[in-house]
Amino acid sequence: MSELITKAMKAKEATSILNSKSTENKNQALQSIAAQLRKEQAYILEENNKDIKNAQKNGVHVSLIDRLRLNPQRLEEIALAVQQLVALDDPTGKVLATWKRPNGLEMNQVSVPLGVVGMIYEARPNVTVDAASLCLKTGNAVLLRGSSSAIHSNKALVKVIQQGLEHSDFPIDAVQLLEDTRRETATEMFKLKEYLDVLIPRGGKHLIQTVVEQATVPVLETGAGNCHLFIDETADPQMAIDITINAKTQRPSVCNAIETVLIHKQWAAHHFRVFVASLRESGVELRGDEGAQAMVPGLIPAVEADWQTEYLDKILAVKLVNNVDEAITHINKYGTKHSEAIITENQEHVKTFFERVDAAALYHNASTRFTDGFEFGFGAEIGISTQKLHARGPMGLTALTTTKYQINGHGQIKA
Amino acid sequence: MSELITKAMKAKEATSILNSKSTENKNQALQSIAAQLRKEQAYILEENNKDIKNAQKNGVHVSLIDRLRLNPQRLEEIALAVQQLVALDDPTGKVLATWKRPNGLEMNQVSVPLGVVGMIYEARPNVTVDAASLCLKTGNAVLLRGSSSAIHSNKALVKVIQQGLEHSDFPIDAVQLLEDTRRETATEMFKLKEYLDVLIPRGGKHLIQTVVEQATVPVLETGAGNCHLFIDETADPQMAIDITINAKTQRPSVCNAIETVLIHKQWAAHHFRVFVASLRESGVELRGDEGAQAMVPGLIPAVEADWQTEYLDKILAVKLVNNVDEAITHINKYGTKHSEAIITENQEHVKTFFERVDAAALYHNASTRFTDGFEFGFGAEIGISTQKLHARGPMGLTALTTTKYQINGHGQIKA
The missing domain is CATH 3.40.309.10 (Aldehyde Dehydrogenase; Chain A, domain 2)
Structure with missing residues (x-):
């Protein structure tokens, strides 16, 4: 089986364990990830430096190299952002509506994680940690597909995140990186409806357009602002x-x-x-x-x-x-x-x-x-939606949830 | 310009007039449509009969012909369903959340129509009226693309609906039928992001799969239930x-x-x-x-x-x-x-x-x-969503809305 299918399957399997984790568990995992990011600073910066050197060798524009570059201060900011999620309200497991039907059925609409999020993004290593921690706080598993130009940084960051997950008894498959960055693999990922519940592309116009055009997995479109x-x-x-x-x-x-x-x-x-x-x-x-x-x-x-x-x-x-x-x-x-x-x-x-x-x-x-x-006061952001379905405008933690109807009866059948 | 583009553009233009209509206006239009459906019963049944005859000539299965067939009783049920929407709560124009930021910005999240809904469905003439009236109640314009086997019925029904709209001073472009039922035109419609805000396919597995695979317009997926x-x-x-x-x-x-x-x-x-x-x-x-x-x-x-x-x-x-x-x-x-x-x-x-x-x-x-x-008590249904974005499960009127943030300031700039 390909890396893509193997990891997507594992991500789906991880969702049922994630579902059973309490808010406190999730917050502990976030703290553990932040601690691990600080502890492994030297390793992460060393790996990041490989990407920087490759980019320089390939004549990448200086502004793009700046986006790619990590340093102690930026890494500390990233760790801090993970910790800040602890204080935010967990939007899952809430009863959003409850009512009783004339036939006695007790209806409850409950907020739940989306399941498996496919995150597709460009050469910003901070998105790797951002997306992983936002998904973790909302009980989602995430399959990350970053840019090949950030592959060393992303591998290091995901390795460190998985160490953090392990320390807090979370399945490491909750956060995985697709290391195969070939275009045809990405195209396959866009159509992986069996395992992925949503795709979130973050980056330039071209990237987003490609995802929207090729995906059969539902897309949360972010981006262009004229x-x-x-x-x-x-x-x-x-x-x-x-x-x-x-x-x-x-x-x-x-x-x-x-x-x-x-x-x-x-x-x-x-x-x-x-x-x-x-x-x-x-x-x-x-x-x-x-x-x-x-x-x-x-x-x-x-x-x-x-x-x-x-x-x-x-x-x-x-x-x-x-x-x-x-x-x-x-x-x-x-x-x-x-x-x-x-x-x-x-x-x-x-x-x-x-x-x-x-x-x-x-x-x-x-x-x-x-x-x-x-600025809206959501405390965190996975992107800004420019479409009208599901979430419109800045997307905080709630945008990473869906709902379920849980219905209790005593033998009701349809007449 | 093709029929598709012309009608989609007109639908988009109609949205700003629809936006300014009150709930009372919309309810009057629904009553007017119901009255017109009753008044034009003979004409509608005559046109429906052409579809039935064609289907019989083409050897269509008797159960499909039954779905296609209208009669006085079924038409009365359709008119009644339109009238029943009058009593339902209008989900648009509601302030869903309101808060103030430390910098004094007054934030309001307001529910609004989606805009233009593209409805793609099979040979059930009742869906024509259902979709039109649900969209009307929620302030959306709708571009209907039915099956070629129901084309006479659909043309008659849309003509009668438009008469109802005219009598109540609504733009007739709020409800339009795509008469060109060629497959390549449908494919073009799936990608018409400039004018369509959402596609809702209703019908068999094959139809829904085709829309999901080809569309770049966001899709509200309905359908399969194992x-x-x-x-x-x-x-x-x-x-x-x-x-x-x-x-x-x-x-x-x-x-x-x-x-x-x-x-x-x-x-x-x-x-x-x-x-x-x-x-x-x-x-x-x-x-x-x-x-x-x-x-x-x-x-x-x-x-x-x-x-x-x-x-x-x-x-x-x-x-x-x-x-x-x-x-x-x-x-x-x-x-x-x-x-x-x-x-x-x-x-x-x-x-x-x-x-x-x-x-x-x-x-x-x-x-x-x-x-x-x-059965859920929503009073009406545009379909049952089997995806996790936007709406999950039975979709009533609220699923045909999105939101807008309306923000009042006094000169705030970002520091």
């Missing part, structure tokens, strides 16, 4: 500029950063020059539609592609609009249903915007950068 | 036999009927002969493992395939087991995670069974035939 900010006629000028700068520049490479600002023509008439100057001062390249160009000569023209692009860079497209309706139409046409904001003092427009814009998170007078499990 | 009944050592003999007969014979062709009975050896030693006689009296063909054959000579031997088969017929596989653990292992190996029952007086065994069997609905001392939206 986010907008609409500055309405009544927007406070300073607030609008501050939020634009924050949402664009605080971390341009992430999915909840904005890519296009839509500006009401009346607001623009008074404040657009200051707006442009402030953005330029923050190092942002602006690309404007005709209306914007007319107000600030020399602005780089925005073309159709600009409305569609997630720059992930300090570039911002700007379009002038006549009203909130026009803004909503633009957003629903080009947005990726992630995070959308309106800056206004008009409560009617907030209501319209909140009702009619189709997105996971809608903001009034705040930065889109808050779409994040930690 | 369900089991475990008769434990302490099971009340009469109750065990009554429930077995009910779960097998009350309607053998449905997904929540049982296919295999697992019997504790001690119980079998006392009651197996009576059990066999009772089942045979009810017209059930039994196929037994070696243990069962040893007790009742002449029993048809069960082979590996029997444990895997959803007979959908009056056939039942029987296996003797040593204990509840063996029963659970068998169920988790062969079951389709639909509905599973235990008959026992031992509360510890109920607990073990409920915890360790991986299925949507678990029953103690009751028939599996209750896995159904109406």
Whole structure:
């Protein structure tokens, strides 16, 4: 049997043991993993260094190498993140609803782990530990499929996690790494409905698209954010500029950063020059539609592609609009249903915007950068869902659970 | 532009109007549709008759023709089902959670329609009206793709539904039928992520498998039920036999009927002969493992395939087991995670069974035939989910909703 099938089978077998573990057991295992990560620091960094050297030899871009690199401080942060899960509420084993039917059947809906989670991700070793500990806290087994460029780091981290599991009497098969990183094996994994209950891809657009296109296992889609900010006629000028700068520049490479600002023509008439100057001062390249160009000569023209692009860079497209309706139409046409904001003092427009814009998170007078499990107060995050099924927006521990109906009778049969 | 793209685009456009309709508006539209279905009875039956004649000409099996056939009574039942939705709670527009963050952000999670539902189904005209009215009640637009063998019935029904929508000032694009029933068009529909938010296939195993394999639009998987009944050592003999007969014979062709009975050896030693006689009296063909054959000579031997088969017929596989653990292992190996029952007086065994069997609905001392939206008290059903994401088990109106976060600030930016 292939490595994939063997490990997936073992993961499925582990689920019934995981089901019987108490919250206290799970918390002990998390503590034990954190301790082991600290104890094996030298070993992990040594293995990580092999990946770094390979990446350098292969001429990988310096920013990607930085993502791959572990050091004592980063490893400590990773261990700390595992420990922080201990304090969070265990979302499994809760009775979510209970009712009695006229025929006497006692109905209970109970929250339970998903089962086996397939995690597919790129060269970030911290995701290995994150995903393993989030799955452990929610009683799920996890089959990890990371990037070949992080294979030494991932093998070391999973080995250390399994040591932690062993010390706390947990099945080591609860957390496994697929060491075979060939593409055709990944494709096989996407279709392994017999053993995997859900796939979570985390990484770039291409990775996620590949999983969505090829998978028959249900997918929790995360990712792309072509986010907008609409500055309405009544927007406070300073607030609008501050939020634009924050949402664009605080971390341009992430999915909840904005890519296009839509500006009401009346607001623009008074404040657009200051707006442009402030953005330029923050190092942002602006690309404007005709209306914007007319107000600030020399602005780089925005073309159709600009409305569609997630720059992930300090570039911002700007379009002038006549009203909130026009803004909503633009957003629903080009947005990726992630995070959308309106800056206004008009409560009617907030209501319209909140009702009619189709997105996971809608903001009034705040930065889109808050779409994040930690900022939402979930304490942890497995990703941000951009689809509408199961979980929408930041996914905390609860997104890693499903439900079961447990029904008690005394011999009821259907008439 | 193709019919598919045109109609999908119109459906998406209709969603923003649907979003602004009140529960009262939606209920009026449902009443108007019911009235129109009654008014146009002659026309609908005439069109349905064309499908029936075609099916007869093509030598379609009589049971399939029966599914296809409408008559005044069936049409009245369909109209009544539409009206019954009026009394049900509208699950959209509810504030599901509300909290405040330390930075002052006011967080609200609100239930909203999914958007555009793609419904793919076989030759049952009642599904056309069912799906349209369930989607309407939940503010969703629906693109229906029925079977070519029901095309006249479906066209007539959708025309009449659209008349009902028009009379109550609803966009007729909220309910549309894809008249192009070519396979390649369906395949294109499965991948129409730009316009469709979810696909719901309803029908046979082959249809559902095709959708799951080819779709990139998220799928709410419904369907297969290889369900089991475990008769434990302490099971009340009469109750065990009554429930077995009910779960097998009350309607053998449905997904929540049982296919295999697992019997504790001690119980079998006392009651197996009576059990066999009772089942045979009810017209059930039994196929037994070696243990069962040893007790009742002449029993048809069960082979590996029997444990895997959803007979959908009056056939039942029987296996003797040593204990509840063996029963659970068998169920988790062969079951389709639909509905599973235990008959026992031992509360510890109920607990073990409920915890360790991986299925949507678990029953103690009751028939599996209750896995159904109406029997659960949901008032309506769009299908029974056999996957773990979004909705598990019977899906009522709530399964046709998703959520949005609406966040109010006063200028918050991320530090």
